Amino acid sequence: MADPRPSSAREHQTPCVVSWYADLSPYTYLDSRRVVADDDGATALNIGWLGAGIRNPTGPAHDGFLPRLLELARHSHNQTRGRHICALCDDPPAIITMTHGLHRVGLGSSEIHVPGGEGIVYAAPTMICHYVAAHEYLPPQEFVDAVMRT
Numbered sequence: 001m002a003d004p005r006p007s008s009a010r011e012h013q014t015p016c017v018v019s020w021y022a023d024l025s026p027y028t029y030l031d032s033r034r035v036v037a038d039d040d041g042a043t044a045l046n047i048g049w050l051g052a053g054i055r056n057p058t059g060p061a062h063d064g065f066l067p068r069l070l071e072l073a074r075h076s077h078n079q080t081r082g083r084h085i086c087a088l089c090d091d092p093p094a095i096i097t098m099t100h101g102l103h104r105v106g107l108g109s110s111e112i113h114v115p116g117g118e119g120i121v122y123a124a125p126t127m128i129c130h131y132v133a134a135h136e137y138l139p140p141q142e143f144v145d146a147v148m149r150t
């Protein structure tokens, strides 16, 4: 049965884990036109939509990668009213924030968009900052390279 509450009410539900999408798969979490313009022929690709029980690549982060991710998260896109919690933490906090310089960056309710190679825009949940810092998630090299070019 459909949820009878208006969407604005449903968005205030208990925080939920982020949806899982394979790295570099086509972006479908929200309308892709919220990532790339409809008429520029670009493709939005998923990065860092991690799920519980999924084996994620891990490894040491490139020097300077996390600060750049956090800077991108400070200027995030597609802010939603809902909030995701971490699917990888054993006892995930309801709200995850990280400090970046003098700024406190809230994670879990918006996205990072990073221009990649020609015709590519990567879309990652801001939670990717936590995944890298706390769970040693290692995104695909082409995404790391794109972030380092920002």
Ligand SMILES: [Zn+2]
Binding pocket: 086, 087, 088, 089, 092, 130, 134, 135
């Ligand atoms: Zn976590």
